[in-house]
Amino acid sequence: MSKTSLLKWLKEGHLTIPAELLTQYKDMNLNEQELVLLLQVISFNENGNEFPTPFELSSRMTISVSDCTDILRKLIQKGFIEIKEGHTGDGILHEIYNIEPLWEKLIEHFLLRNKQEAVLVNQKNET
Amino acid sequence: MSKTSLLKWLKEGHLTIPAELLTQYKDMNLNEQELVLLLQVISFNENGNEFPTPFELSSRMTISVSDCTDILRKLIQKGFIEIKEGHTGDGILHEIYNIEPLWEKLIEHFLLRNKQEAVLVNQKNET
Amino acid sequence: MSKTSLLKWLKEGHLTIPAELLTQYKDMNLNEQELVLLLQVISFNENGNEFPTPFELSSRMTISVSDCTDILRKLIQKGFIEIKEGHTGDGILHEIYNIEPLWEKLIEHFLLRNKQEAVLVNQKNET
Amino acid sequence: MSKTSLLKWLKEGHLTIPAELLTQYKDMNLNEQELVLLLQVISFNENGNEFPTPFELSSRMTISVSDCTDILRKLIQKGFIEIKEGHTGDGILHEIYNIEPLWEKLIEHFLLRNKQEAVLVNQKNET
Numbered sequence: 001m002s003k004t005s006l007l008k009w010l011k012e013g014h015l016t017i018p019a020e021l022l023t024q025y026k027d028m029n030l031n032e033q034e035l036v037l038l039l040q041v042i043s044f045n046e047n048g049n050e051f052p053t054p055f056e057l058s059s060r061m062t063i064s065v066s067d068c069t070d071i072l073r074k075l076i077q078k079g080f081i082e083i084k085e086g087h088t089g090d091g092i093l094h095e096i097y098n099i100e101p102l103w104e105k106l107i108e109h110f111l112l113r114n115k116q117e118a119v120l121v122n123q124k125n126e127t
Numbered sequence: 128m129s130k131t132s133l134l135k136w137l138k139e140g141h142l143t144i145p146a147e148l149l150t151q152y153k154d155m156n157l158n159e160q161e162l163v164l165l166l167q168v169i170s171f172n173e174n175g176n177e178f179p180t181p182f183e184l185s186s187r188m189t190i191s192v193s194d195c196t197d198i199l200r201k202l203i204q205k206g207f208i209e210i211k212e213g214h215t216g217d218g219i220l221h222e223i224y225n226i227e228p229l230w231e232k233l234i235e236h237f238l239l240r241n242k243q244e245a246v247l248v249n250q251k252n253e254t
Numbered sequence: 255m256s257k258t259s260l261l262k263w264l265k266e267g268h269l270t271i272p273a274e275l276l277t278q279y280k281d282m283n284l285n286e287q288e289l290v291l292l293l294q295v296i297s298f299n300e301n302g303n304e305f306p307t308p309f310e311l312s313s314r315m316t317i318s319v320s321d322c323t324d325i326l327r328k329l330i331q332k333g334f335i336e337i338k339e340g341h342t343g344d345g346i347l348h349e350i351y352n353i354e355p356l357w358e359k360l361i362e363h364f365l366l367r368n369k370q371e372a373v374l375v376n377q378k379n380e381t
Numbered sequence: 382m383s384k385t386s387l388l389k390w391l392k393e394g395h396l397t398i399p400a401e402l403l404t405q406y407k408d409m410n411l412n413e414q415e416l417v418l419l420l421q422v423i424s425f426n427e428n429g430n431e432f433p434t435p436f437e438l439s440s441r442m443t444i445s446v447s448d449c450t451d452i453l454r455k456l457i458q459k460g461f462i463e464i465k466e467g468h469t470g471d472g473i474l475h476e477i478y479n480i481e482p483l484w485e486k487l488i489e490h491f492l493l494r495n496k497q498e499a500v501l502v503n504q505k506n507e508t
Contacts, residue, residue, distance in 0.1 A: 002383045005238060006361045007354075009147070009387060016143045016268055016397055020136070022163075022170055023187050031189045032163040036149075043149055060150050062158040100261075107260045111132060129256045133263060133488045134481075143270055143397055227388075234387045259492060263401070270397045274390070276417075276424050277441050285443040290403075290413040297403055314404050316412045368386060 015043050020110055028109050029078065033063060037071050038080065041097050050086060050096035080105060142170050147237055155236050156205065160190060164198050165207065168224050177213060177223035207232060269297050274364055282363050283332065287317060291325050292334065295351050304340060304350035334359060396424050401491055409490050410459065414444060418452050419461065422478050431467060431477035461486060 017039065025035045040060055044052040054068035061068065075081050079101050086096035144166065152162045167187055171179040181195035188195065202208050206228050213223035271293065279289045294314055298306040308322035315322065329335050333355050340350035398420065406416045421441055425433040435449035442449065456462050460482050467477035 002365055002386045003358070003361055005241060005383045005387060006364070006390060007357060008241065009145075009237065009390070010272070010357050010361065011354075012146045014143045014270055014395065015146055015149055016141045016270055018136075018264070019139045019142055019170060022142055022166060026187055026189050032159045036159040036162060039149060043146060060153055062153050100265075103261060103264050104257070107257055107264065110136065110260070111256055114132060114135065129259045129492055130485070130488055132256045133259060133491070134484060136260060136263070137399070137484050137488065138481075141268065141397055143395055145391070227392075230388060230391050231384070234384055234391065237387070238383055259495060262495065263399075263491065266400045268397045269400055269403055270395045272390075273393045273396055273424060276396055276420060280441055280443050286413045286417040289417060293403060297400060314407055316407050364390065365386060368389065 013046075015039065015046070017042075018106065021106055024106070024109055024113070027113075028105060030080070033061075034071055034075060034080075036061065037068065038075065038099070038102060041081065042099060045097070045099070051094065052097075140173075142166065142173070144169075145233065148233055151233070151236055151240070154240075155232060157207070160188075161198055161202060161207075163188065164195065165202065165226070165229060168208065169226060172224070172226065178221065179224075267300075269293065269300070271296075272360065275360055278360070278363055278367070281367075282359060284334070287315075288325055288329060288334075290315065291322065292329065292353070292356060295335065296353060299351070299353070305348065306351075394427075396420065396427070398423075399487065402487055405487070405490055405494070408494075409486060411461070414442075415452055415456060415461075417442065418449065419456065419480070419483060422462065423480060426478070426480070432475065433478075 021035075030038075037057060040057050041052060044050075044056065049056070054065045054072060057072075058065040058068045063071070072081075076083065080099075082098045082101055083095050084098045085093055087093050148162075152158075157165075164184060167184050168179060171177075171183065176183070181192045181199060184199075185192040185195045190198070199208075203210065207226075209225045209228055210222050211225045212220055214220050275289075279285075284292075291311060294311050295306060298304075298310065303310070308319045308326060311326075312319040312322045317325070326335075330337065334353075336352045336355055337349050338352045339347055341347050402416075406412075411419075418438060421438050422433060425431075425437065430437070435446045435453060438453075439446040439449045444452070453462075457464065461480075463479045463482055464476050465479045466474055468474050
């Protein structure tokens with residue numbers, strides 16, 4: 001029993017996210033529901049489901065299917081995710097969520113933040 | 128510039144969480160704000176701050192300081208975190224958040240879920 | 255430049271391994287070269303290459319192609335990996351390395367170790 | 382039993398390393414034993430032991446205590462780790478291994494590699 005449980009646990013795996021995302025999502029104009037929905041999309045993605053439905057997302061969250069649809073739309077409008085065409089091994093086209101825009105925004109925010117901090121340090125040193 | 132930025136990014140590090148937490152928090156009676164607040168406590172903890180204040184938590188979240196206080200109280204009441212006494216190297220006592228109860232609950236939920244799934248499989252096989 | 259580099263770094267990703275593997279591989283009868291080769295197989299796997307050739311493995315390691323072949327054979331004999339049939343989306347069969355035996359062995363070792371430690375603690379308490 | 386084992390497993394935690402380290406250590410002039418010893422130093426570090434002895438390192442590896450001492454010396458000479466002074470909460474000075482030089486070297490290598498690849502791509506496009 002122990003062995004089976006542990007093996008199952010190990011195979012469920014982990015989600016590893018940049019610390020920066022957790023500390024900066026607020027400044028990037030995301031709220032907790034949007035952040036968790038993005039984490040769900042990433043997690044589905046890592047398990048081979050590149051286009052989870054609002055129903056699948058909602059089943060793991062405390063928000064309704066229609067709220068999931070709304071949040072997805074908002075995240076696309078704000079430029080955190082985009083829908084693009086992917087294709088499976090057998091050449092059939094299908095849609096996938098691309099989360100690269102999220103990483104680009106996170107990095108832009110990180111670089112801007114570093115720059116602003118450097119300016120502040122310089123100002124301090126000059127006075 | 129690139130090197131400094133990359134080094135800083137690398138040192139900010141990552142947060143690694145069990146996939147089970149992300150897929151089951153809803154069934155464990157947690158909502159998105161409570162989940163993210165728990166992740167913040169874990170993240171502060173890994174960076175050496177074992178007792179982040181509601182003010183520190185709120186500064187990274189879209190909820191107010193008093194709402195953070197309320198959520199912390201609720202998480203303690205529901206048995207996800209507890210406050211216990213810790214001590215620094217110099218022997219001074221101070222309070223820390225213990226998140227082991229969260230892991231215990233997560234594992235209990237995981238084992239219960241496996242058991243129920245096994246029962247369902249058995250029922251199917253019998254009919 | 256910074257942004258492109260950081261994005262590239264982020265996309266290269268991470269390898270997350272159970273601490274137990276790093277602390278116990280020696281007791282599991284593995285040496286450093288075998289451990290690193292297993293990590294390479296896991297890493298290739300996570301990037302979609304489920305059957306890296308000895309040549310691909312050797313290109314990242316300080317050992318020759320024929321030594322990689324030998325180590326792979328030994329790992330299969332010792333029961334850490336196995337070759338099984340997989341299939342791509344288009345239904346074509348191909349071979350893949352299955353590393354589940356490694357996780358099973360790691361868990362068996364972990365459970366055995368816990369049991370032995372519990373026995374030792376009991377013996378101490380009885381005397 | 383299951384619960385205790387799972388909780389113990391969860392608390393042992395994980396080691397998360399940049400994929401770049403695994404794919405490039407050879408080009409950075411490290412071999413498998415040196416790589417694994419560095420991973421051990423990082424792992425001890427994350428568990429609060431900032432200056433593991435050659436004896437402690439050797440106990441987890443297939444190499445002798447004196448070989449661990451030699452490898453540590455070589456890693457310091459080659460500039461992958463350095464010994465610096467740290468201090469505990471109670472103000473007592475003690476030595477710690479600083480692995481920041483490893484991350485700096487890894488990033489330098491990563492940036493150089495990107496640059497060389499960009500040059501190659503340009504040359505191809507020009508012809």
